Amino acid sequence: MPTPTVALKIDVDTYAGTREGVPRLLDLLNSHHARGTFYFCMGPDHTGRALRRIVTHRGFLQKALRSGAPSAYGLKTMLYGVLLPGPLISKQCASVMRETVRQGHEPGIHAWNHVDWHDHLIGNDIGFAKSELGQAAAAFKEIFGHLAASTAAPGWTVSHESLALQDQMQLSFCSDARGTHPFYPVVDGKRFTTLQIPTTLPTADELLGRNGLQSVDLPEYYLHALRPGLNVLTIHAELEGGCISSYFDRLLRLLHEHGIPCITLAEAAASVAAAPACNLAMGMIAGRALPVALQGTELP
Numbered sequence: 001m002p003t004p005t006v007a008l009k010i011d012v013d014t015y016a017g018t019r020e021g022v023p024r025l026l027d028l029l030n031s032h033h034a035r036g037t038f039y040f041c042m043g044p045d046h047t048g049r050a051l052r053r054i055v056t057h058r059g060f061l062q063k064a065l066r067s068g069a070p071s072a073y074g075l076k077t078m079l080y081g082v083l084l085p086g087p088l089i090s091k092q093c094a095s096v097m098r099e100t101v102r103q104g105h106e107p108g109i110h111a112w113n114h115v116d117w118h119d120h121l122i123g124n125d126i127g128f129a130k131s132e133l134g135q136a137a138a139a140f141k142e143i144f145g146h147l148a149a150s151t152a153a154p155g156w157t158v159s160h161e162s163l164a165l166q167d168q169m170q171l172s173f174c175s176d177a178r179g180t181h182p183f184y185p186v187v188d189g190k191r192f193t194t195l196q197i198p199t200t201l202p203t204a205d206e207l208l209g210r211n212g213l214q215s216v217d218l219p220e221y222y223l224h225a226l227r228p229g230l231n232v233l234t235i236h237a238e239l240e241g242g243c244i245s246s247y248f249d250r251l252l253r254l255l256h257e258h259g260i261p262c263i264t265l266a267e268a269a270a271s272v273a274a275a276p277a278c279n280l281a282m283g284m285i286a287g288r289a290l291p292v293a294l295q296g297t298e299l300p
Ligand SMILES: [Zn+2]
Pocket: 011, 012, 013, 110, 114, 154, 155
């Protein structure tokens, strides 16, 4: 039976998460010999606009309170795009982003505008995805000097159009879905050609409060949830690089002590010899207020 491996997917949603959470995560990863893939938002931080969801979705309010969103993001972040102009993250944080590569990690694209993608992708034509991913790809190239090899959709929100665009961009792989193993997505009978490396484990904000689980329980929870072979864990610079960083520190120590490597998603993708085609559809999972892209049944 193959030993477990953890591919670490690090979503960076905000200006504060990029500026403060990423350096903290770099220190933690460095001290535990771990590597990961940082998915950056390049455009304006409009996190405050997600506040609208707090008043329009009861489930989102519960999640915001349970995950400690106000303490994770800070008051200023909650006002960006509403009462304060949103900082342009790629302009202000280019050196932090480059530092991730200097320390042996992999960079990728999370979004141009995280809130817009999450709220407006579905129902829009391919022009919307093209504008969002196009701006993000241009900013990425300016910072890193080469094109991005992969993207990871905000809130695991995909559409027929976004998947078609990823194929056009000839990305090496993407990480847009929740599932069990790498696959090629099929939506309504249409097969796409970009490999998906899905997140296999629940995120900290989905777990906190479930069955009384607290931050202090997260390291052991994850250690016991690992399966043989490839596991993919999504963390957030705003949480694991912020208010729950001490628990993430302990998780990394436990993984290292058990000889379980933390690798980038590119390394995970390179280890995939052959992947099946699987259905992909938006659906609900425990702990999230909005639907996410779910890996479905395997197709011949
Ligand atoms: Zn995100």
